[in-house]
Amino acid sequence: MVTAITSMGRSGLHDWLMQRVSAVIILAYVLYVGGVVASGVDYASWKALYSQTWMRIFSLLALLSFGAHAWVGLWSVFTDYLTERMLGAVGDKLRFLAQALSAVIMFTYIVWGIQILWGL
Amino acid sequence: MTFLKPGEAPSGELCKRYSIVKDKRPVNLDIVGSMHLPVTAWISITHRITGVILFAAVAVLLWALDTSLAGPESFDTLRETLGSPVFKLVMWAVLAVLIYHGIAGVKHLIMDFGIGESMEGGVLGARIVIALSLLCSVVAGVWLW
Numbered sequence: 143m144v145t146a147i148t149s150m151g152r153s154g155l156h157d158w159l160m161q162r163v164s165a166v167i168i169l170a171y172v173l174y175v176g177g178v179v180a181s182g183v184d185y186a187s188w189k190a191l192y193s194q195t196w197m198r199i200f201s202l203l204a205l206l207s208f209g210a211h212a213w214v215g216l217w218s219v220f221t222d223y224l225t226e227r228m229l230g231a232v233g234d235k236l237r238f239l240a241q242a243l244s245a246v247i248m249f250t251y252i253v254w255g256i257q258i259l260w261g262l
Numbered sequence: 263m264t265f266l267k268p269g270e271a272p273s274g275e276l277c278k279r280y281s282i283v284k285d286k287r288p289v290n291l292d293i294v295g296s297m298h299l300p301v302t303a304w305i306s307i308t309h310r311i312t313g314v315i316l317f318a319a320v321a322v323l324l325w326a327l328d329t330s331l332a333g334p335e336s337f338d339t340l341r342e343t344l345g346s347p348v349f350k351l352v353m354w355a356v357l358a359v360l361i362y363h364g365i366a367g368v369k370h371l372i373m374d375f376g377i378g379e380s381m382e383g384g385v386l387g388a389r390i391v392i393a394l395s396l397l398c399s400v401v402a403g404v405w406l407w
Contacts, residue, residue, distance in 0.1 A: 185333075188330060192331055212317050218310075219313070247321075258331060
């Protein structure tokens with residue numbers, strides 16, 4: 143049986159709101175960085191941009207938003223398709239593995255992102 | 263068809279004909295097997311697929327950010343690498359997936375405000391998402407090449 147114990151906020155409404163708030167933050171970040179890249183950058187201006195504290199905060203905010211957004215999204219996908227109903231008894235095990243794996247990847251992304259942003 | 267009035271108990275012929283209705287177990291509609299999905303369903307499924315792809319694509323994007331900020335030589339090497347035909351294709355694919363997922367997401371936000379929630383509205387919204395995504399992907403491709 144699929145339960146809500148691995149959902150983002152243990153509440154559908156919480157997840158629904160998180161999904162949308164994080165989506166707006168990611169969209170703003172993608173449009174901003176996309177605009178910067180499209181207008182043409184060299185190393186100096188690119189490095190200068192990512193040396194600004196506000197840009198690092200904006201980037202980390204976008205990365206954390208991506209984490210929450212992806213967790214809610216993948217949770218929806220996994221709990222719809224990797225289930226006992228769809229796959230039999232192995233479904234629940236597969237779903238747990240998939241969620242554990244995506245959690246590890248997500249954590250890696252965040253730590254890696256912090257390293258990149260603060261030049262560690 | 264004969265329908266029961268509220269509060270009316272089924273009896274006689276009606277009871278025999280509709281006895282199966284009492285069984286409330288879910289029915290497998292075999293949606294995947296028949297594959298006659300409306301455009302709204304395709305939009306929903308591709309939104310999910312592109313979302314999963316983007317989760318993996320972020321590894322490439324973080325690698326690109328890491329390389330671009332590592333130093334001037336590294337920045338130039340990355341620019342050359344991304345300029346190669348194969349990587350251009352990869353970048354265009356990531357961009358197209360991002361564009362689609364973003365536009366389909368904005369459609370969700372618009373619908374959250376109660377706009378286009380009818381069946382006709384949903385179909386129109388789905389068609390707009392496809393048209394806009396194709397257009398933006400072509401523009402992105404032209405910009406890349």
